Amino acid sequence: MKRLGQILHISKQNELVVRGDRKEFTGSMKDLPRINSFALDRSIKPIGKVSSIFGPVDQPYFTLKPEKRVIASGLEKLVNERVYVQ
Secondary structure (H helix, E strand, O other): EEEEEEEEEEOOOOEEEEEEEEHHHOOOOOHHHOOOOEEEOOOOOOOEEEEEOOOOOOOOEEEEEEEEEHHHOOOOHOOOOEEEEO
């Protein structure tokens, strides 16, 4: 399991925007997670899948498409939480 970053906010499309951790990504494309990789919270429960990657390669941003159970429980609770990728 690798740390992905911190959730910044919820987009208008109900996707979670994550700022990647600088020390996890060395600027190489092979260090970035793949699209559709599962994102997990600190209790190792899946919260969604990586749907896009944008921004600079050394500190990228990600959007996560949340799972249905996460939408039902409330996305606002996840803001400022750290997420991990499998």
